[in-house]
Amino acid sequence: MNETVYKEARDFLDPIYHDALLLNDRPFITLTFAQSLDGKIAKQGQQILISGKESMAMTHRLRTLHDGILVGIGTALIDNPQLNARYLSASEIAIKQPQPIVLDPSLRLSSNCKLVKNYLNGIGQQPWLIASEEGYIEQIDKRSELENAGVKIIPIKGSESG
Numbered sequence: 001m002n003e004t005v006y007k008e009a010r011d012f013l014d015p016i017y018h019d020a021l022l023l024n025d026r027p028f029i030t031l032t033f034a035q036s037l038d039g040k041i042a043k044q045g046q047q048i049l050i051s052g053k054e055s056m057a058m059t060h061r062l063r064t065l066h067d068g069i070l071v072g073i074g075t076a077l078i079d080n081p082q083l084n085a086r087y088l089s090a091s092e093i094a095i096k097q098p099q100p101i102v103l104d105p106s107l108r109l110s111s112n113c114k115l116v117k118n119y120l121n122g123i124g125q126q127p128w129l130i131a132s133e134e135g136y137i138e139q140i141d142k143r144s145e146l147e148n149a150g151v152k153i154i155p156i157k158g159s160e161s162g
Helices: 003-018 053-064 075-079 112-121 131-140 138-149
Strands: 066-073 099-103 126-131 154-155
Touching: 003 053, 066 075, 075 099, 126 131, 131 138, 131 154, 138 154
Parallel strands: 066 099, 099 126, 126 154
Antiparallel strands: none
16 A cells, blocks of 8 residues: 555544544444445455455554454454554554454464464564453363463453343
8 A cells, every 4th residue: 555545544534533532531432344335244254355445544544543453253263353553654653553352252262363473473462352251261271272372361250141
């Protein structure tokens, strides 16, 4: 991508997010997704690239404006995402990377995924994995494997549904 695309994404997004980023007393959340012309956001079990260079530049600029990026385990397993900001202008390379967070109740994340590799290579933050307390307790070997690879696992107690 060229500098013009980066500049256009920055010039478009920064005025929109400027005031919102000043709100320190509550979480600031942006939901993003890519959608194909036929209205789909995914194909069952397949990774599909449906973003162009302009939307990729905007997506990665948005990542620099947020503290974290959250995906579910399905996305993590199928897409093997990096959840960092890569498509930046030369002047923005040193920007703080967002926190990668994966919702993974049963500890299915691979210890060899891009999130872990990026962290170990110093080009991404430590991945956080939000697991169910049950999965955390039951998956002792997988928990050790992920923690030894550098993943921070955060067990969450589930609520009883009746």
